[in-house]
Amino acid sequence: MVYCGKPSRGCQMCRTRRIKCDETKPTCNQCAKSRRVCPGYKDDFDLVFRNETRVTERRARKSLDGKKANHQIMIPNQETVFRSGSLIAPDSNTETRITRTSPMALSVPVEQQAPCFFLSNFVLSPTDDKDTPRGYFDFLVPLMKSETPDSHLALAFSAAAMASMSNRPDTRMRGDIRQMAVAQYTKALKATNIALQSPRSQKTDQTLAAILMLGFFETITSENNSATAWYSHVDGAVQLVRMRGQKQLRTKVGQGLFQVVRTQMVINCMTSNKMPKGGADWWTSDIKDDLAAPITKMKILIAELRVEMNHTLNNHSRTPEYFQEVLGLMRRAAAIEQGYQAWEASLPGWWRPKTVAWVDNTAGLDLRKSEVCPGKIETHHNIWVSVIWNHARVLRIACSGVLVRCAAWMCSPVDYRTTPEYAHATRLCVDLITDIISSVPYHLGWDFGKGSALASADMAGFEAGLEAFHKPKPINGFFALWPLFVVSTADYATDSQRLWAKSRLNHIADILGMNHAKVLAGFQLRIPSMLIRRDNIGRQPIPSRGIPQVYTPPSLNPPPSYPQDVNNNFSTNANAVPPGIGQEREYTLNPLQQRALMQQEIFEKERLSLLSKASGEQGETIERLMARYLQV
Structure with a gap:
């Protein structure tokens, strides 16, 4: 028997009308005034021991039916999500809405929760700003509207969505979700292979989107030190884009697919030493x-x-013939750096990062758990502008690496750290690494609390203002993977910066669900020093006369000289061989002088070749005459 509180002692008519009864006996005045028949009052015994169990059950059942109806509206299945775009916006926080509106969210099947979770956390919608109109994975919404549940794109999307759900901290221990994701991934692979074999479906938007989803599945779930599967999917997407040609840029969906493939292709080529197919002009024709x-x-x-x-x-010895080729590589790297300088000078003010806070280095700060690294904190106009800035910083670090490696190759076996290229790269890359680190809190959030310097900062440029700054989306962690990996492997980063970058990668893996970040955090690389050591393996000495073979500091050995007799007179022995011919020669030159001497010999060789061609190989006399008139 259910107890429903203190009973009402009014007459039944007043209780039905839901008005206050004056409890006048034998009939109440309310019934008399309204000219109604008063049915009288219940006995005190019946009031105390009344049974309202059935009434309570009926009310509860009615309320439950209403909640189920609301629950079905808020949590549609995958097909309903895409075919009625007004139900759930791609950039809305679906998980928060479920918690607030329906207590039945825990009983919703994973197949229905996963699409909503993926759309709200991994799809970046284009902005209204004409200067930064890009999105990421935004092509999924229009494509999935016409897909059947068993199509290759639907299966690939379902696999990626359930994998993202299985990596959440509150569902990581549920192995059934991961098994379902792997099962969907296997079906998607089979269906995609069938689609690629068909001439009608291999060039469609759905097939290319399915390949991208399969590659993203590998990024979410990878747990070993190999990225072979991801590289394979990206290579397949690049080949498919090349087959589709420029016609794919005529539609908005085609442009979105093209941009995602281009971004992943650049990262693939930069990390795996692959030549981009098609050239820079072909890949940038749309922007x-x-x-x-x-x-x-x-x-x-x-x-x-x-x-x-x-x-x-790696394939050529240090001979004069290849010095000019290496110098050409250095000139091209310098030209790219100059191009960046011109680009930065042309940017409007709103495109530039804005420093909003400064964090001091305190003694008790644990960098492995800290959300910020000591130094400045920057915000940007929006997340895409921040991504472009970080890619530009990584680009400049790569340019500096090219210059340092080429300089090390040219001055070997002299320590490359004594070259001006390394000194310039150190100064530049230290600042670039600091800038990358300062942008990471904008991507991953910072729970700075009240009273902090950021409490009054302008966060309007962030995706959802200050609230999103506290709760970042996993897609922002995906954008931060490459810059953080570059910081964690750079020679120019300090130990504390490297430790903090690796901790942020682990945070992206453990909290935001991108398992590939933990793989990147496990690499123990130092760039470019390890690459320079690899370049030096198996290198042959320079056989040419007059180019330094060994560098010896001046304080250790005297300058080289010809053999002398006991009276300090120069030897006239015909068998005496000048140094540098048939034997190693020691020099007291610094690296700059060594490099100048190498360049001088290359110039001399080219001068003699030009004189020989100009004289028609008629002898030394004609060559001297031509040298006098041509002034070469």
Whole structure:
């Protein structure tokens, strides 16, 4: 028997009318005034021991039916999400809405929760700003509206969505969700392979989107030190984009797919020493008027330059014939740096980062758990502007790496850290690493609390203002993977900066669900020092006369001289061989003098070749005459 509180002692008519009864006996005055028949009052015994269980059950059942109806509206299935775009916006916080509106959210099947979770956390909608109109994965919404549940795109999207759900901290221990994601991934692979074999479906937007979803699944779920599967999916997407040609840029969906493939292709080429297919002009034909177009083009150019540099430094000996080629690589890297300087000078003020706080280095700060690294904190106009700035910083670090590696190759076996290229790269990269670190709190959030310097800062440029700054989306962590990896592997980063960058990568993996971040945090690399050591393996000494073979500090050995007799007279022995011919020669030259001597010999060789061609190889007399008139 259910107790429903203190009973009402009014007459039944007043209780039905829901008015206050004056309890006048034998009939109440309310019934008399309204000319109604008063039914009288209940007995005190019946009031105390009344049974309202059935009434309570009926009310509860009615309320439950209403909540179920509301629950079905708030949590539609995957097909309803995409076919009625007004139900759930791609950039809304679906998980928060479920918690506030329906206590039945825990009983919703994963197949229905996963699409909403993925759309709200991994899809970046284009902004209204004409200067930064890009989105990321925004092509999924229009494509999925016409997809059947068993299509290759629907299966690939379902696999990525359930994988993202399984990596959340509150569902990480549920192995059934991961198993469902792997099962969907297997089906998607099979269906995508069938689609690629069909001439009608291999070039469609759905097939390209399915390949991108399969690659993103690998980013979410990778747990080993190999990214072979992700590289394979990206290579397949690049090949498919090349087959589709420029016609794909005529539609908004095609442009979105093209931009995502281009971004992943650049990262793929920069990390795996692959030559970008098609060239920079082909890949940047869609963004000629975009402020970020120069950076996108320069990223592809530096990827091409790194491939050529690796081929030259690893496959050729240090001979005069290849010195000019290496100098050409250095000039191209310097030209890219000059292009960046011109791009930065042309930017409007609102595109530039804004410093909003400064964090001092305190003794009790644990960098492995800290959300910020000591130094400045920057915000940007929006998340895309922040991504472009970080890519530009990574680009400049790569340019500096090219210059340092080429200088080390030319001055070997002299320590490359004594060259001016290394000194300039150190000064530049230290500032670039600091700038990258200062932008990470904008991507990953900072729970600064009240009274902090950021409490009054202007966060209007962030995706959802100050609230989103506290609760970042996992897609922001995805954008921060590459810059943080570059910081964690750079020679120019301090130990504290490297430790903090690795801790942020682990945070992206543990909290935001991007398992590939933990793989990146496990790499123990130092760039470019390790690459320079690799370049030096198996290097042959320079056989040419007059080019330094060994560098010895002046304080250790005297200058070289010809053999002398006991009376300190120069030897006239015909068998005496000047140093440098048939034996190693020691020099007291610093690296700059060594490099100048190398360049002088190259110039001398080219001068003699030009004189020989000008004289028609008629002898030394004619060559001297031509040298007098040509002044070469």
